[in-house]
Amino acid sequence: MTEKPYAEIKDLRRVFDVSKPWLNRLLEGGEQQFLKAVDGVSFQIERGETFALVGESGSGKSTVARMVVGLLPPTDGSVLIDGVSMIGRASGSERQKLRRRIQMIFQDPYASLNPRWRVSEIIAEPIRAFRLIEGESNIRARTDELLSLVGLHPADGMKFPHEFSGGQRQRIAIARVLASNAEFIVCDEPTSALDVSVQAQILNLMRDLQDRLGLTYLFISHNLAVVRHMATRIGVMYLGRIVEISGGHELFARPQHPYTRMLLDAVPDMDMSGRQRTPISGEIPNPINPPSGCTFNPRCPFANERCRREAPPLIAGVACHAVHEGRLASSAAA
Amino acid sequence: MTVSTQASSTAQNLPTSRIGRFFDSDIWASFKRSKLTMVAAALTLMFLAVAIFAGVLSPQNPFNPAELDLLNSRLPPIWEAEGQAPFLLGTDEQGRDILSAILYGLRISLLVGFLGVAFSATLGIALGLIAGYFGGLADTLIMRVADVQLTFPAILIALLIDGVVKSVLGGDLDATTILAVLVFSIGLSFWVQYARTVRGSVLVEKNKDYVAAARLIGLPAPAILIKHILPNVTGPVLVIATINLALAVITEATLSFLGTGMPETMPSLGTLIRIGNNYLFSGEWWIVAFPGFALAALVLAINLLGDWLRDALNPKLR
Amino acid sequence: MDNPVLSVRNLRVEFVTRRGILKAIDGVSFDIGRGEVLGVVGESGAGKSVTGSAVIGLIDPPGRIAGGEILLDGRRIDNLPPEEMRRIRGKRIGMIFQDPLTSLNPLYTVGEQLIETIRTHMPLSASGARKRAIDLLAEVGIPAAERRIDSYPHEFSGGMRQRVVIALALCVEPELIIADEPTTALDVSVQAQIISLLKKLGRERGTAIMLVTHDMGVIAETADRVAVMYAGRIAEIGPVQEVVRQPLHPYAQGLMGAIPSLRGEAHRLAQIPGSMPRLSAIPAGCSFNPRCPFAFDRCRVERPEAITRGKHPVACHLYDSVPAAAEAVA
Numbered sequence: 001m002t003e004k005p006y007a008e009i010k011d012l013r014r015v016f017d018v019s020k021p022w023l024n025r026l027l028e029g030g031e032q033q034f035l036k037a038v039d040g041v042s043f044q045i046e047r048g049e050t051f052a053l054v055g056e057s058g059s060g061k062s063t064v065a066r067m068v069v070g071l072l073p074p075t076d077g078s079v080l081i082d083g084v085s086m087i088g089r090a091s092g093s094e095r096q097k098l099r100r101r102i103q104m105i106f107q108d109p110y111a112s113l114n115p116r117w118r119v120s121e122i123i124a125e126p127i128r129a130f131r132l133i134e135g136e137s138n139i140r141a142r143t144d145e146l147l148s149l150v151g152l153h154p155a156d157g158m159k160f161p162h163e164f165s166g167g168q169r170q171r172i173a174i175a176r177v178l179a180s181n182a183e184f185i186v187c188d189e190p191t192s193a194l195d196v197s198v199q200a201q202i203l204n205l206m207r208d209l210q211d212r213l214g215l216t217y218l219f220i221s222h223n224l225a226v227v228r229h230m231a232t233r234i235g236v237m238y239l240g241r242i243v244e245i246s247g248g249h250e251l252f253a254r255p256q257h258p259y260t261r262m263l264l265d266a267v268p269d270m271d272m273s274g275r276q277r278t279p280i281s282g283e284i285p286n287p288i289n290p291p292s293g294c295t296f297n298p299r300c301p302f303a304n305e306r307c308r309r310e311a312p313p314l315i316a317g318v319a320c321h322a323v324h325e326g327r328l329a330s331s332a333a334a
Numbered sequence: 335m336t337v338s339t340q341a342s343s344t345a346q347n348l349p350t351s352r353i354g355r356f357f358d359s360d361i362w363a364s365f366k367r368s369k370l371t372m373v374a375a376a377l378t379l380m381f382l383a384v385a386i387f388a389g390v391l392s393p394q395n396p397f398n399p400a401e402l403d404l405l406n407s408r409l410p411p412i413w414e415a416e417g418q419a420p421f422l423l424g425t426d427e428q429g430r431d432i433l434s435a436i437l438y439g440l441r442i443s444l445l446v447g448f449l450g451v452a453f454s455a456t457l458g459i460a461l462g463l464i465a466g467y468f469g470g471l472a473d474t475l476i477m478r479v480a481d482v483q484l485t486f487p488a489i490l491i492a493l494l495i496d497g498v499v500k501s502v503l504g505g506d507l508d509a510t511t512i513l514a515v516l517v518f519s520i521g522l523s524f525w526v527q528y529a530r531t532v533r534g535s536v537l538v539e540k541n542k543d544y545v546a547a548a549r550l551i552g553l554p555a556p557a558i559l560i561k562h563i564l565p566n567v568t569g570p571v572l573v574i575a576t577i578n579l580a581l582a583v584i585t586e587a588t589l590s591f592l593g594t595g596m597p598e599t600m601p602s603l604g605t606l607i608r609i610g611n612n613y614l615f616s617g618e619w620w621i622v623a624f625p626g627f628a629l630a631a632l633v634l635a636i637n638l639l640g641d642w643l644r645d646a647l648n649p650k651l652r
Numbered sequence: 653m654d655n656p657v658l659s660v661r662n663l664r665v666e667f668v669t670r671r672g673i674l675k676a677i678d679g680v681s682f683d684i685g686r687g688e689v690l691g692v693v694g695e696s697g698a699g700k701s702v703t704g705s706a707v708i709g710l711i712d713p714p715g716r717i718a719g720g721e722i723l724l725d726g727r728r729i730d731n732l733p734p735e736e737m738r739r740i741r742g743k744r745i746g747m748i749f750q751d752p753l754t755s756l757n758p759l760y761t762v763g764e765q766l767i768e769t770i771r772t773h774m775p776l777s778a779s780g781a782r783k784r785a786i787d788l789l790a791e792v793g794i795p796a797a798e799r800r801i802d803s804y805p806h807e808f809s810g811g812m813r814q815r816v817v818i819a820l821a822l823c824v825e826p827e828l829i830i831a832d833e834p835t836t837a838l839d840v841s842v843q844a845q846i847i848s849l850l851k852k853l854g855r856e857r858g859t860a861i862m863l864v865t866h867d868m869g870v871i872a873e874t875a876d877r878v879a880v881m882y883a884g885r886i887a888e889i890g891p892v893q894e895v896v897r898q899p900l901h902p903y904a905q906g907l908m909g910a911i912p913s914l915r916g917e918a919h920r921l922a923q924i925p926g927s928m929p930r931l932s933a934i935p936a937g938c939s940f941n942p943r944c945p946f947a948f949d950r951c952r953v954e955r956p957e958a959i960t961r962g963k964h965p966v967a968c969h970l971y972d973s974v975p976a977a978a979e980a981v982a
Contacts, residue, residue: 056839112543116565195695200910200921225912266844268869
């Protein structure tokens with residue numbers, strides 16, 4: 001039974017104009033410069049699963065997240081959540097209905113809560129904005145319930161964000177997201193700013209909530225190990241494009257794209273197996289002036305002439321000429 | 335599975351109310367350490383109290399002609415030979431008690447000062463919020479107007495606006511209208527600093543994730559500005575307002591001294607100084623000196639308070 | 653350890669605040685030998701950065717060293733006057749900070765900064781210093797070093813900048829380098845390059861390296877020995893293989909269990925309840941006892957000293973009692 005996917009992202013693009021101001025260009029010369037942050041990204045998410053987007057800096061994953069959730073308008077492409085588009089001519093109230101269902105957890109727990117508001121007010125805000133509950137005491141009861149749900153005490157509602165640690169603030173942020181009864185949650189590096197033991201608590205909490213409430217997650221991260229614990233399917237991004245999409249276990253067991261293999265190799269070896277590693281050469285190029293053809297080609301040991309000319313399309317979950325042409329022996333992780 | 339909030343303030347015996355937290359804070363501690371600031375604060379409070387209760391405290395209402403007696407005119411201060419109680423600081427040529435005149439004058443000076451600051455702060459904060467949040471044309475327009483205005487001394491601007499409005503309204507204006515015009519002109523000449531500071535803070539705050547979270551629940555821009563951003567940008571405003579208060583008082587005094595400010599029927603300290611100036615060379619020095627001292631003391635006290643506040647609120651100095 | 657390059661004995665660092673004295677570090681001892689990399693790992697608030705700052709003499713008021721000794725090559729450096737400490741800091745101890753953007757002065761070229769440091773501590777001519785700087789840049793892996801030496805910091809990418817910072821730390825041949833989160837601000841692929849560079853340089857030059865970080869993976873890759881810090885004290889210290897594979901201290905065990913890995917079962921991560929205590933509220937006895945699944949009465953009252961029962965030192969009462977109890981945990 002092929003059911004329509006819950007979220008369908010098609011050919012998403014986002015270009016930023018990073019040219020110098022008009023006056024400067026007039027006086028100093030120089031042309032307009034554009035940054036292709038996201039260059040044709042497509043993927044689907046099934047209801048109830050966790051889809052992860054992994055990449056290093058400049059990969060565009062955070063930009064994709066913001067476009068999916070509606071904070072940033074795409075330059076091109078479409079985002080359909082349960083058949084409804086976030087962009088376009090939807091009326092104000094329709095958009096508001098969609099907003100209630102999609103929410104975001106941000107990376108920086110110190111900037112995502114208004115320092116001047118009390119915690120219970122922060123959590124109650126979506127309830128009021130979407131008019132989910134009437135009556136002060138009912139709202140209060142709900143915020144208390146939400147605080148308990150994320151592992152905090154209802155009395156914590158009276159406090160201000162600065163009285164909490166990073167991990168606790170992320171719990172508050174999760175409570176806020178749940179307050180709108182959202183079903184699709186975009187998580188932008190939710191644990192990157194947290195200590196390892198706190199990260200474990202938050203990740204476990206997120207999984208528990210997903211099981212209890214049937215949530216769907218779009219999980220953005222640069223940390224492959226974290227993603228492995230959370231994701232059902234994973235997309236690897238490099239310089240604005242998806243280079244590989246694969247199932248959670250598949251990606252780690254049988255990585256195909258050269259970048260994915262190198263990325264996995266580069267992750268520090270906690271088990272100290274002393275395995276031999278191919279060091280990644282070079283660094284991420286300037287995204288304003290990306291290499292032609294396949295953007296990974298300067299760093300790829302398998303690049304040939306075609307790679308320098310032609311950008312490989314995403315076929316069977318990989319965007320790589322060498323893989324398509326069969327030049328790359330399929331690897332099973334050592 | 336409850337994560338114990340080890341930051342529980344009740345466990346640490348920290349106060350939980352806002353007032354409680356203020357008195358426990360570093361600001362209050364620094365206040366108690368600086369004797370000069372405490373004196374300045376006390377002085378300012380005293381001036382405020384006195385101005386509010388002028389009617390009750392002063393021996394005479396000097397602007398009620400019924401209470402004046404020409405027989406009391408030109409009396410020197412009480413410690414001089416011809417001085418007479420209850421006229422502690424002497425009287426002027428119409429028999430008005432200088433001390434009473436100062437108390438009432440203080441009231442007008444402070445009134446214009448506070449209202450002027452309130453006006454410029456409101457205007458400046460509003461424009462700063464708009465310029466910072468929306469950027470683009472609104473930002474450019476507001477900031478260029480601000481830049482142009484900054485090239486002129488505030489007093490000249492106040493003078494200009496004052497003159498223009500008065501000529502538009504024409505004819506003889508009663509004292510209350512003049513007060514309103516003064517507040518308007520002073521307010522318009524000082525909004526720039528608020529706008530710039532607020533705009534800078536808004537630029538920082540609007541990129542923070544809590545603003546994004548507010549957008550995600552569909553809050554319209556004005557709601558985001560007022561409910562979320564405004565509370566976080568008002569910190570430096572308090573410092574500016576305090577220093578601005580002193581400037582507003584001086585500006586009003588200057589305008590009144592030049593004759594375009596408060597009239598004699600409802601004089602401020604500046605007006606009193608202008609009046610008293612005429613009698614300086616006939617030997618009746620007290621008519622100009624005491625209002626002058628009062629003005630100087632007031633402005634000094636406010637300035638010192640503003641200085642301390644700026645240092646106390648500056649996180650880098652702590 | 654014979655002739656360690658750095659020896660820290662019972663170091664205590666306090667911060668004097670209005671609300672009382674906060675003990676940031678409360679009795680920390682360790683040695684680092686020639687050519688060895690010691691990892692100091694801990695979560696936020698554990699005191700690892702303060703340890704690094706204390707060694708290099710950069711604790712500013714209201715903080716102060718309240719006790720203990722720091723010995724560099726056998727001689728005390730914690731009680732030196734600021735002038736002498738300054739000289740040691742440049743010449744004998746190098747420092748690498750987390751953010752390469754702010755470690756380098758944006759107004760001077762990379763060459764100017766290197767040459768200035770070199771000539772401050774070594775009697776070289778301008779051209780001699782320049783040659784040395786170029787050699788250093790090449791050694792840390794900057795391609796076309798003789799051209800890049802005249803570039804400004806902002807003209808380098810993040811990873812390259814960090815290499816320049818490493819070159820700067822090495823240029824006067826220090827005996828000890830303190831690296832505070834050197835790879836945290838870098839991408840994973842660049843991290844790997846920097847880690848292997850640090851290891852290589854340490855080994856080749858015999859420089860002792862104190863690597864302070866919260867990233868256990870980096871420690872596993874780079875360090876020879878590791879000290880696990882908790883609330884200002886060392887919970888466990890030993891060879892990295894032993895501590896990572898078979899941690900003894902319950903906190904270290906919890907920590908290793910909480911780290912997601914690329915191998916093994918991808919189940920629920922083990923989690924330690926609660927969070928690291930604030931400096932103003934450190935529990936009595938063993939500071940970990942409220943969160944420890946094995947805590948017993950003695951733990952709540954008496955602070956554990958480091959005990960070596962066979963393997964490596966661990967500060968936990970479990971290893972001080974009946975051997976059976978220790979085995980039940982290990």
